[in-house]
Amino acid sequence: MVTQPDVTLDKLFHNNREWADSMVKQDPDFFKKLVAQQSPEYLWIGCSDSRVPANEIVNLQPGELFVHRNVANVVVHTDLNCLSVLQFAIDVLGIKHVIVCGHYGCSGVHAALVGKRIGLADNWLHHVHDVCQKHERYLGEVLPTREKLNRLCELNVIEQVANVCQTTIVRDAWERGQLLTIHSWIYSLEDGLLRDLGVTVNGPDQLADKLRESFARYEDYCPT
Numbered sequence: 001m002v003t004q005p006d007v008t009l010d011k012l013f014h015n016n017r018e019w020a021d022s023m024v025k026q027d028p029d030f031f032k033k034l035v036a037q038q039s040p041e042y043l044w045i046g047c048s049d050s051r052v053p054a055n056e057i058v059n060l061q062p063g064e065l066f067v068h069r070n071v072a073n074v075v076v077h078t079d080l081n082c083l084s085v086l087q088f089a090i091d092v093l094g095i096k097h098v099i100v101c102g103h104y105g106c107s108g109v110h111a112a113l114v115g116k117r118i119g120l121a122d123n124w125l126h127h128v129h130d131v132c133q134k135h136e137r138y139l140g141e142v143l144p145t146r147e148k149l150n151r152l153c154e155l156n157v158i159e160q161v162a163n164v165c166q167t168t169i170v171r172d173a174w175e176r177g178q179l180l181t182i183h184s185w186i187y188s189l190e191d192g193l194l195r196d197l198g199v200t201v202n203g204p205d206q207l208a209d210k211l212r213e214s215f216a217r218y219e220d221y222c223p224t
């Protein structure tokens with residue numbers, strides 16, 4: 001017998017009720033305070049991958065993390081969606097940190113690396129393919145695909161940090177003296193841990209040096 005699909009997704013409503021109850025049990029004013037204001041200090045730009053839930057992996061509560069996620073955590077200069085999130089976070093919420101967080105084993109990055117056709121998303125992932133071509137020498141022809149993929153996941157984060165730094169939104173914020181730091185992080189699905197890739201930028205003059213330092217670390221992998 002074919003079972004009927006759960007058209008109302010009762011389980012999710014049930015989970016939601018349990019979650020809301022547990023929050024109120026911990027703090028009876030929790031939702032009252034959230035309604036009054038949100039004051040996150042961090043903007044998270046991460047991958048849409050369901051295994052990388054932003055709030056959970058840094059153990060932050062609702063109200064503490066402003067989030068933008070897309071396939072392969074890409075920041076494109078003409079993406080009005082991402083730019084609007086960035087602008088709102090910086091100009092209106094006054095967040096202090098932008099965290100670009102990739103993850104190892106990213107399917108989007110993998111598709112860009114091996115040229116796998118997905119569909120419409122191929123056009124989006126072409127931005128990652130550009131990163132791949134730009135840094136071909138760091139990806140090592142003889143490396144197994146898995147290692148190459150993980151290296152491209154890192155390089156993609158670093159390039160997206162550069163893109164964030166180059167937006168008019170971030171440049172204007174630094175110009176007017178707003179304290180704002182951009183971070184390059186990567187998450188491992190295998191152990192649930194975050195790693196800082198070291199491109200941490202809090203002013204307009206630092207980006208070039210930080211990128212040079214960071215890419216120098218990949219020189220070891222280059223063919224001689």
Ligand code: CO
Pocket residue numbers: 047048049071072073103105106107108109
């Ligand atoms: Co991903």
